[in-house]
Amino acid sequence: MAGKAEKEHGEAGGRARGIDRLIQILEYLHEDGRPQRPNDIAVGIGAPKSSVYEIVNRLVDANFLEPFDREGRLFLGRKLHFLGAHYLETFDLLREADPTVAALSAETRETAQLCMCEGDKYVVALAHSGGRHFKISSDIGRPIPLTWTASGRLLVADRSENEIIDFIPPADFTLPDGKPLATRKFLSQIESARAEGFYSSDSVVDDYTHCFAAPVRDRDGACLATLCIVAPREEAKRRHDELRDSLLRHAATLTAKLGGGAKRRP
Amino acid sequence: MAGKAEKEHGEAGGRARGIDRLIQILEYLHEDGRPQRPNDIAVGIGAPKSSVYEIVNRLVDANFLEPFDREGRLFLGRKLHFLGAHYLETFDLLREADPTVAALSAETRETAQLCMCEGDKYVVALAHSGGRHFKISSDIGRPIPLTWTASGRLLVADRSENEIIDFIPPADFTLPDGKPLATRKFLSQIESARAEGFYSSDSVVDDYTHCFAAPVRDRDGACLATLCIVAPREEAKRRHDELRDSLLRHAATLTAKLGGGAKRRP
DNA sequence: TATGCCATTCCGCTATACTGGAATGATGGC
DNA sequence: GCCATCATTCCAGTATAGCGGAATGGCATA
Known part of the structure; x- marks a missing residue:
């Protein structure tokens, strides 16, 4: 696995x-x-x-x-x-998450997503576009290096530094523009994400969005997925606190629905 | 095919x-x-x-x-x-229909669906449950005889009587309770559905719902799919006109969206 | 601990699914 | 109309995928 x-x-x-x-x-x-x-x-x-x-x-x-x-x-x-829809109904996390993602998107009028690990990559599992028809990124299920995304910081945050370095393919420390991402920097961003229970940054995949991410946890406190908001940078700056709060609130609700929220795993 | x-x-x-x-x-x-x-x-x-x-x-x-x-x-x-979601994005009808189904469901607070033919059977292609958590039927993609559903009347209404008889497997003229459906009766229901551009009836699949169906048409006027509402019979009787009007309005909007020159991308 | 039942894995045989290459058909330029 | 180019279908040979059956493992119950 x-x-x-x-x-x-x-x-x-x-x-x-x-x-x-x-x-x-x-x-x-x-x-x-x-x-x-x-x-x-x-x-x-x-x-x-x-x-x-x-x-x-x-x-x-x-x-x-x-x-x-x-x-x-x-x-x-x-x-x-049809098969995919059936999968969604059966899989607790996504079934529960779908209304949350929809609500978050409706409330903020921005694109909201649920993101997860797929092997050693990041994927968008669910997405709802905000009111504006800015074209939803909508690469549902297309794997991307964890290092390229805000969510990625949270998705690996349960692991130790050595485990992280071991887990992420070396090639993924190259960003889409070809520049390298320093391991040290990445690890310290993860540390911050872990401490805050939140991470946000400008997307490195495009030049005009900013991404907010918050963890969704199971009952052992492990990060199963992230809930996130993708907004134009302008908007993200202007409404930073509002969007963050909205996101954190919905993420907490979803975690609670799943019976999660405990601290760390034993 | x-x-x-x-x-x-x-x-x-x-x-x-x-x-x-x-x-x-x-x-x-x-x-x-x-x-x-x-x-x-x-x-x-x-x-x-x-x-x-x-x-x-x-x-x-x-x-x-x-x-x-x-x-x-x-x-x-x-x-x-992931694959299924990608299919949805690419297929105009479903991509366009999804917000409509959601809106119809939100507006009426009942379950709304988009239904289509799959071979010589009926399938639910999209569904949004109403506010109440009555458990959405949610047999997305499970084929059912066309004769068993209100939508079925509309989905075959573009064909001639002979074509219809030819198209529908004889076995499907047996209803779920084992009783036969008279061909003559079925054809006259279709005639009525065609004339009205609308059909509604109690479900024969269960004992407590009523189904409203309206056609979604392509630019040639062919019935591509039906938009429909599934409501408890009580509710359906009490709010019959309201639900029908809401349904017809959304179906017309969707038809317009598609007829306006919606095309597939290369 | 022994016993029975069922799920799972192992293994060698052979029917056949996959392949390469050649034949056929479609498309577009001249 | 007549090629040239590419997409699609046809066909026979053989590597191998799928099969049956037997061995192993798990988990009860006695």
Whole structure:
């Protein structure tokens, strides 16, 4: 589960099994983000065309993929939405969190998200855009280095310094602009996040947003996820305290709903 | 694509391919609705245990399945949520409809849904529960005969009588209580729904709700989906006109949004 | 501790799914 | 119209994925 010795499946070498091809195809479309032809997919994942055509047809039959246009492009299918919705209903954290995220977004009129670790990366698990149609970032489920986000500081804050260094891939200490993030600096930011139970910073992914993050804890006090607000920098500065308070209040409510809130784990 | 000569994949006979097993497993968990052990899944879909264990492990690695408890039960995984969310963003109708469904639900304080055809069946594609926590029906994506629902009348109303009879499997003219639905009656209900641009009736699936449905149309006037309200029968009777008007208004807005030139992005 | 039941893992065999490459079809430029 | 280019489908061979069955492990109850 942890992020160390991750066995690679879609590996090079001999022939691959259908299952792995299937997973590759879905993940590829998800990551690439745009509808593609079977041929493009084959090239994209480096698989034989004949195999991809064969599997893709089966996936269309099952509504895991869906025809997108008349040029033969395909994209993720409706069935995935159905399965995903079912997952949400069953998974306590997200089920409970969804109304909270919606309420926070409605109250602040900014984009609100629930973020989590996925392996050694950060992902947005839920998002509600604020009133303005600024285009919700909406990269739900797209993994990003933990180091790039305010939430990341909180998500790793339960670990010791050594564990953190061990946990985060060295490559992730390079920011999107190519500049390095000093380990020492990162650790001290984490220390501050841990102490405050809150962290906020300008996004390093874009040039115009500021992100506020607060931890959502289980009953052992472990940080399961972060609730966060993404706002234009202007707005974030002007309404800093208001947004922070709103965020902290909702995060506390959600933690309470989950039966959490105790201190640290034993 | 239509619902006639559907080639069966998970069929009996020789050995099955992994892809088909995978799809079977996910659909089985979705339909059964509760977390299961690999062994239960194997029995449930009638597949060899060794195969299911093997595939299930791979699916857990890929987060398509997720450990559910410490007794080894598994359920649909987070990745499915991510893929499903991505589908939603890309699919105009659902992306546009989501705020409408939310608004309708908020305004009426009843459960609101967007329903569509899936092959020759009816499915709920989006749902927002009303204020009360009556437990949202929330069978998102679970196929139901079109004949069982108010929405079904509208969803087939674009077809001729012969086409309808041809389209709907004979078995679906049996209602959940085992009684038959007369073809003639069904057709005349459709005629009425078509004329009114609205249909409402008590649910035949349960004994305490009433369902209001209105069409959402594309620019050619075809019924893409229905917007609907599910309310307790008491409430539905008392607030009948109010709920109908609210529904029709939102359905018209949504139709306008889509007809205004909504297009898919390349 | 012994016993029975069931879930899970292990293992060798072989039917077949995946593949490479070639044939066919579609598209667009000239 | 006639190529050139690329997407898609067809096909036969073989590496291997899926299978059955047997071994192991877990967890009760006696």
